[in-house]
Amino acid sequence: xxxxxxxxxxxxxxxxxxETRSAIEALAPEMEAFLRAEPAKLPEVxxxxxxxxxxxxxxxxxxxxxxxxxxxxxTMKYNPRGAAAAANLAGFSNRHPLAPEAQSQGYLACLxxxxxxxxDLTGMKAxxxxxxxxxxxxxxxxxxxxxxHQKRGDHERVEILVPEAAHGTNPATAVMCGFVVREIPVxxxxxxxxxxxxxxxxxxxxxLMMTNPSTCGVFERQIAEIAETVxxxxxxLYYDGANLNAILGKVRxxxxxxxxxxxxxxxxxxxxxxxxxxxSGPVGVSERLLPFLPTPTVGKSSTxxxxxxxxxxxxxxxxxxSGFMGNAAILLRAYAYARLLxxxxxxxxxxxxxxxxxxxxxxxxxxxxxxxxxxxxxxxEFIVTxxxxxxxxxxxxxxxxxxxxxxxxxxxTTYFPLLIPECLLIxxxxxxxxxxxxxxxxxxxxxxxxxxxxxxxxxxAPHTLPVTRLDDVKAARDLDLxxxxxxxxx
Amino acid sequence: MPFIPHTEAEQTAMLExxxxxxxxxxxxxxxxxxxxxALTELPEGISEMALxxxxxxxxxxxxxxxxxxxxGAYEHHIPAAVWDLANRGEFLTAYTPYQAEASQGTLQLIxxxxxxxxxxxxxxxxxxxxxxxxxxxxxxxxMAVRANKSNKSKxxxxxxNLNPRYLAVCRSIVTNQGLELxxxxxxxxxxxxxxDDLSALTDAxxxxxxxxxxxxxxxxxxxLTDAxxxxxxxVIGVVNPTAMALLRPPGCWGERGADIVVGEGQPLGIPLAxxxxxxGFMCCRKAYVRxxxxxxxxxxxxxxGQPGYALTLQAREQHxxxxxxxxxxxxxxxxxVTAATIYLSLLxxxxxxxxxxxxxxxxxxxxxKASSIEGVKPRFTGPVxxxxxxxxxxxxxxxxxxxxxxxxxPGLPLDEMGLSMPDCLLVNVTETKTSEDIARFTRGLAAAIxxxxxxx
Numbered sequence: 001x002x003x004x005x006x007x008x009x010x011x012x013x014x015x016x017x018x019e020t021r022s023a024i025e026a027l028a029p030e031m032e033a034f035l036r037a038e039p040a041k042l043p044e045v046x047x048x049x050x051x052x053x054x055x056x057x058x059x060x061x062x063x064x065x066x067x068x069x070x071x072x073x074x075t076m077k078y079n080p081r082g083a084a085a086a087a088n089l090a091g092f093s094n095r096h097p098l099a100p101e102a103q104s105q106g107y108l109a110c111l112x113x114x115x116x117x118x119x120d121l122t123g124m125k126a127x128x129x130x131x132x133x134x135x136x137x138x139x140x141x142x143x144x145x146x147x148x149h150q151k152r153g154d155h156e157r158v159e160i161l162v163p164e165a166a167h168g169t170n171p172a173t174a175v176m177c178g179f180v181v182r183e184i185p186v187x188x189x190x191x192x193x194x195x196x197x198x199x200x201x202x203x204x205x206x207x208l209m210m211t212n213p214s215t216c217g218v219f220e221r222q223i224a225e226i227a228e229t230v231x232x233x234x235x236x237l238y239y240d241g242a243n244l245n246a247i248l249g250k251v252r253x254x255x256x257x258x259x260x261x262x263x264x265x266x267x268x269x270x271x272x273x274x275x276x277x278x279x280s281g282p283v284g285v286s287e288r289l290l291p292f293l294p295t296p297t298v299g300k301s302s303t304x305x306x307x308x309x310x311x312x313x314x315x316x317x318x319x320x321x322s323g324f325m326g327n328a329a330i331l332l333r334a335y336a337y338a339r340l341l342x343x344x345x346x347x348x349x350x351x352x353x354x355x356x357x358x359x360x361x362x363x364x365x366x367x368x369x370x371x372x373x374x375x376x377x378x379x380x381e382f383i384v385t386x387x388x389x390x391x392x393x394x395x396x397x398x399x400x401x402x403x404x405x406x407x408x409x410x411x412x413t414t415y416f417p418l419l420i421p422e423c424l425l426i427x428x429x430x431x432x433x434x435x436x437x438x439x440x441x442x443x444x445x446x447x448x449x450x451x452x453x454x455x456x457x458x459x460x461a462p463h464t465l466p467v468t469r470l471d472d473v474k475a476a477r478d479l480d481l482x483x484x485x486x487x488x489x490x
Numbered sequence: 491m492p493f494i495p496h497t498e499a500e501q502t503a504m505l506e507x508x509x510x511x512x513x514x515x516x517x518x519x520x521x522x523x524x525x526x527x528a529l530t531e532l533p534e535g536i537s538e539m540a541l542x543x544x545x546x547x548x549x550x551x552x553x554x555x556x557x558x559x560x561x562g563a564y565e566h567h568i569p570a571a572v573w574d575l576a577n578r579g580e581f582l583t584a585y586t587p588y589q590a591e592a593s594q595g596t597l598q599l600i601x602x603x604x605x606x607x608x609x610x611x612x613x614x615x616x617x618x619x620x621x622x623x624x625x626x627x628x629x630x631x632x633m634a635v636r637a638n639k640s641n642k643s644k645x646x647x648x649x650x651n652l653n654p655r656y657l658a659v660c661r662s663i664v665t666n667q668g669l670e671l672x673x674x675x676x677x678x679x680x681x682x683x684x685x686d687d688l689s690a691l692t693d694a695x696x697x698x699x700x701x702x703x704x705x706x707x708x709x710x711x712x713x714l715t716d717a718x719x720x721x722x723x724x725v726i727g728v729v730n731p732t733a734m735a736l737l738r739p740p741g742c743w744g745e746r747g748a749d750i751v752v753g754e755g756q757p758l759g760i761p762l763a764x765x766x767x768x769x770g771f772m773c774c775r776k777a778y779v780r781x782x783x784x785x786x787x788x789x790x791x792x793x794x795g796q797p798g799y800a801l802t803l804q805a806r807e808q809h810x811x812x813x814x815x816x817x818x819x820x821x822x823x824x825x826x827v828t829a830a831t832i833y834l835s836l837l838x839x840x841x842x843x844x845x846x847x848x849x850x851x852x853x854x855x856x857x858x859k860a861s862s863i864e865g866v867k868p869r870f871t872g873p874v875x876x877x878x879x880x881x882x883x884x885x886x887x888x889x890x891x892x893x894x895x896x897x898x899x900p901g902l903p904l905d906e907m908g909l910s911m912p913d914c915l916l917v918n919v920t921e922t923k924t925s926e927d928i929a930r931f932t933r934g935l936a937a938a939i940x941x942x943x944x945x946x
Contacts, residue, residue, distance in 0.1 A: 002598070002601075002602060003602050003831075003835050004602070004605065012838050012840055012841065013569075013836045013837070013838070013841065015569075016569050016836045016837050016838075016841045017840060017841050017844055018567065018841070018844050018845060018848055018921045019844075019848070020844050020847050020848045020851070021848065021851045021852070021855070022847075022851055024736075024843070024847055027847075027850075027851075028854075028873065030872070030873045031873050034708050034737050034738060034873065035736065035737065035738065036734070036735070036736060036737055036738050036739060037738065037742070039839040039843075040606075040609040040610045040612075040734065040735065040739075040839055040842075041609050041839065042606055042609065042610070042834050042835070042837070042838045042839045042842065043834075043835050043838060044838050044839075044840075045835060045838070047569075047571060047836060050571060050575075050832060050835045050836050051571050051574075051575065053835075054575045054599070054828075054831075054832055054835075055575065055578070057594075057595040057598055057599055058575070058578045058580035058581050058595050059580060059595065060593075060594040060595035060598075061580045061581065061584045061592070061593055061594070061595035061596055062584060062589070062592040062593065063579055063580045063581075063582070063583040063584040064579070064583035064584075065579025065580065065582070065583045066579065066580065069585070071585060074585055074586075076583075076585060077493070078493050079582070079583055080492075080493060080538075082538035082541055082542070084577075085542065086541055086542060086545040089545055089546060089549035090549065090553065091548070091549030091550050091551065091552045091553040092545075092548075092549045092552065092763065092764065093761045093762070093763050094553070094554075094557075094565070094761065094762055095552045095762060095763065095764045096557050096559040096563060096565070096762050096764075096899065097563050097762065097764050097765030097766075098559050098561055098563070098902055098906075099552070099554070099557075099559065099899060100890060100891070100894050100899070102891075102894060103552055103554055103894055103899065104552055104764075105548075105551050105552070106547070106548030106549055106550070106551035106552045107548070107552050107764055109548060110545075110548060116531040117531055117532050119531065120529050120530055120531035120532055121529065121532070123526070132621040132622065132625070132766065132767070133621065133819075133820070133821045134820070134821075135808070135818045135819050135820050135821070136621065136625075136819075138818065139663070139818060143662070143666060146666065167809075168807075168808040168809040168810070168811070168812045168815070168820070169808050169809075169818050169820050171808075171812040171813035172808035172811070172812060172813060172815040172817065172818035173818040174813065175813045175814075175815075175818075176663075176666065176667065176817065176818050177666045177667075178666045178667055178668065181812075181813045218519070219519045219520055221519055221520075221521065223521075223524070224521060224523070224524065247520075249526060249529065250517050250520065250525065250526060251517075251520050251524050251525055251526050252526045255524050255526060256524055270493070272582045272583050272825065273583065273584065273585040273586070273824075274581070274582055274584075274823075274824045274825025274826075274828070275581055275582075275584045275585070275586075275587065275593075275596040275599075275824035275825060275827075275828060276584075276585065276586040276587065276596065276618070276785065276821055276822050276823075276824030277619075277767075277821035277822050277823045277824045277825065277826075278621075278766070278767035278821070278823050278824075278825060278826065279821050294662070318662055319658060319659070319661060319662030320624075320655065320658045320659050320662055321625070321659060321662055321663070322621065322622050322624060322625065322659060322765070322766065323562050323563075323622050323623055323624035323625075323653070323655050323656065323659065323754065323765065323768075324562070324563065324622075324655070324764070324765025324766060325764060325765045325766065326765070326766055327621075327766040327767040328763055328764035328765045328766045328767075329761075329763040329764065329766065329767060330766070330767055332545075336541055336545065338532065339533070339535070339536055339541050339544070340492050340535055340536065340537075340538065340541055341492055341493075341535050342532055342533055342534040342535025342536070343528070343529040343532035343533070343534065343535075344534070344535065345491070345492055345535045346529065346532060347529070348491055348494055349494075351513045351514075352491075352494050352496060352513070354513065354516045354517065355496075355501070355504055355505070355508075355513050355516065356504075358508045358510075358516055359504040359507055359508055362507050362508050362509075363507065376519070377516055377517075377518065377519050401589070402589075402591065405589065405591060405592050410589065410592060411589050411592075416809075430493070430494050431493050431494065431495070432495070433495040433496070433500075434496065434500045434503070434504060460793075462591050462592075465591040465592060465594075466591070466594045466798075467590075467591055467594055467792040467796055467798035468591070468792040468793040468794055468796075469591065469792060469793055470590050470591070470790050470791070470792050470798045470799075470800045471790045471791050471792070471793075472790070472800055472802070474790045474791060475788035475789070475790035475800050475802040476788070476802050476803055476805075478790075479776070479779070479788060479802070479803075480788055480789040480790070481601075481604055481608075481615045481616070481776075481779070481786060481787070481788055481789075481802075482601075482604050482605040482608045482609075482614070482615060482616065483601070483602070483605040483789075
């Protein structure tokens with residue numbers, strides 16, 4: 001039932017009706033021409049109805065707090081409550097974004113230190129925290145590549161190279177920044193096809209966007225040679241930080257030769273995903289891209305006061321990307337997370353994420369599943385291909401994903417990367433215990449048996465959730481995007 | 491080990507299954523020359539208690555007693571139930587609802603949000619939100635160029651009284667795709683767009699109208715909308731959602747209404763929190779929905795004929811269309827949408843109207859009181875919603891520095907926004923300000939002006 005269907009004319013949440021100085025009729029006559037004629041028809045419900053309605057809705061969600069959530073490439077790890085409590089302290093929560101610097105020193109100190117931590121972890125020269133999600137970080141990064149070439153008068157560089165296994169945001173971002181995209185094939189081992197790269201790289205190349213570990217769940221071993229190839233041709237190297245969790249403390253993008261990167265704090269720094277956002281996507285740059293960083297960033301004066309660095313300090317900046325300062329409260333959570341873990345804790349993240357993934361990959365092969373790259377080490381994630389099951393039993397990766405929901409596990413990422421048939425991209429993260437992972441293996445083993453014995457049960461899953469499979473074709477054909485029924489009268 | 495559950499025995503058992511002696515051995519595919527040295531800037535980890543002690547101290551440093559700053563972010567009362575519910579782990583720690591059957595809570599909630607936002611703005615459809623108000627406007631500009639079939643123009647005409655930060659963000663984002671932004675001059679006495687010369691609308695893809703405008707005032711939206719329509723330009727409205735409870739929504743502007751409407755959702759139950767996370771809402775005519783970026787939720791049926799909710803029109807989005815997508819965006823501001831939906835449910839039409847009315851009348855009260863100080867008066871003529879530019883007899887920045895030391899942030903000196911108006915202060919009043927608060931503002935302002943004047 002929708003909240004609108006609970007609505008009754010004349011009902012309200014009385015405690016939320018604030019006192020007013022005067023009635024609307026007493027407004028100055030000059031306002032009359034501007035007033036709304038008909039109400040918006042928001043729901044008319046009591047406070048308890050609201051609380052019960054949304055509490056019951058929440059129970060229809062899978063979430064990290066309730067289930068194992070091995071969604072590949074999304075790093076669904078535990079979101080520490082302490083980090084949330086720190087960010088939600090009244091002084092932070094009530095701080096207006098335009099408060100003077102003198103009344104903002106506590107907040108600015110956290111941001112300044114966070115910039116330093118992120119520099120350290122990534123091996124970059126400078127960081128801007130302002131991008132509001134990974135995709136906006138990508139935008140900032142590619143816009144800086146564009147600004148760099150333009151500043152040098154290098155106007156022929158109109159192409160961005162992207163491996164074919166890349167996230168969809170990579171090509172979409174390149175286009176948003178006014179570039180043409182060229183996709184590079186990937187070899188059978190999951191590495192970039194170096195010969196193909198060398199064939200297309202040249203004076204039209206503005207840059208190459210890469211994820212490492214790649215979206216194939218393996219570490220790109222030829223990264224040094226790739227960097228050299230692109231740099232020699234005059235292009236720059238962009239690092240998509242989607243998979244940074246795998247290598248925290250082990251290897252740094254700056255040391256691999258990347259010129260610019262974004263991080264996903266909602267993945268690597270354990271800030272909550274919130275049902276689809278907010279994210280946070282700070283960017284880091286090497287020396288040569290430093291002048292183009294998006295503003296504002298935070299600096300420290302010689303007398304120890306923190307201050308905003310703006311267009312005045314960075315005249316070549318690509319500019320502002322948000323009305324104020326990005327997803328500020330998420331930055332505070334990430335700062336708190338970094339303080340809780342410290343340097344040693346950060347190094348453990350990559351180590352245990354990798355341990356869990358390799359353990360899970362090995363266990364799944366023991367119960368009959370095929371890895372897409374059986375000869376490679378898993379990183380923090382890996383790919384299972386169900387091509388065999390699809391061929392022999394007409395059961396797809398989507399069917400297995402839906403059946404997992406019945407076993408109380410959120411499905412892994414399905415059908416990504418696109419080049420691997422019937423694939424599941426599985427990322428357990430470091431915060432899951434051996435017992436939880438063993439439980440997942442057990443569920444997969446039972447599904448494997450079902451595929452042989454009663455494949456229809458798998459094909460028609462899920463069977464235990466609030467709804468069965470939804471008609472996506474109808475959703476797109478008979479568009480129903482807003483409720484239209486009249487409010488029920490009392 | 492914070493947040494890592496493995497015992498020594500478990501680690502040993504897991505390594506045995508994998509067949510390697512140590513965790514370190516799992517990184518043997520990384521070329522040794524690239525391996526990282528020790529981290530130097532990260533301090534040692536601390537306990538949650540020590541973290542809270544540190545952060546409480548820093549948070550207290552930033553506390554003020556009274557804040558009259560607005561300029562795009564507004565202090566409204568947030569009902570206790572809003573974040574009690576939004577912070578439930580089931581909302582907070584879920585991800586994008588790709589598995590619809592396991593995400594009906596989030597999906598239905600977004601459908602309710604889309605409905606509420608469409609109704610509030612008087613538009614047909616809304617999306618599931620984008621990052622914030624400023625980026626929503628940038629996306630609306632790109633969308634207008636795609637959607638406007640009456641010309642191939644990449645020119646966007648922008649009312650000269652748009653929030654300067656919004657303009658800056660739009661420049662950063664849209665000029666990469668060859669869009670050009672042209673400003674419509676404003677009348678120096680009213681602060682509203684001058685309708686004398688609208689020739690800039692010729693060959694424009696769209697006109698952007700801010701309502702209320704950055705100075706709090708109300709522009710002649712009907713005339714502007716009709717003039718844009720006559721010139722073949724789409725109308726993009728940038729609106730404050732609280733104001734929509736009181737003021738005529740963009741769907742009802744002029745003969746045919748606005749085409750695209752965006753705005754900052756922060757006033758709907760989202761804390762100021764230094765500027766984010768907020769949410770940008772985005773609505774349009776149904777005819778343009780395939781040009782709209784971001785997630786959209788549709789109501790459909792499951793295999794048993796029961797209604798349910800799912801992501802729809804995904805063929806617009808980056809994970810399907812890659813380089814041909816409407817935008818690179820791949821999140822919405824889900825958690826903030828959750829808060830805003832609960833906020834609007836709790837307030838209803840009447841509650842939101844009261845918030846708007848009390849904010850508006852409070853601003854009027856403050857303007858009247860402050861105008862009794864010698865040399866203080868509204869900079870512009872004409873009605874405002876809940877913000878007003880006061881012109882002062884001394885530097886606004888100097889006044890702010892004095893009052894801030896006494897715990898009152900009186901508003902925004904407009905020269906901080908790059909406007910050459912050094913004596914002008916943009917002041918906001920919401921329902922949270924009592925008459926006593928307003929009186930304290932006025933006393934503080936009078937004293938600060940005197941202090942600044944005598945120091946000169």
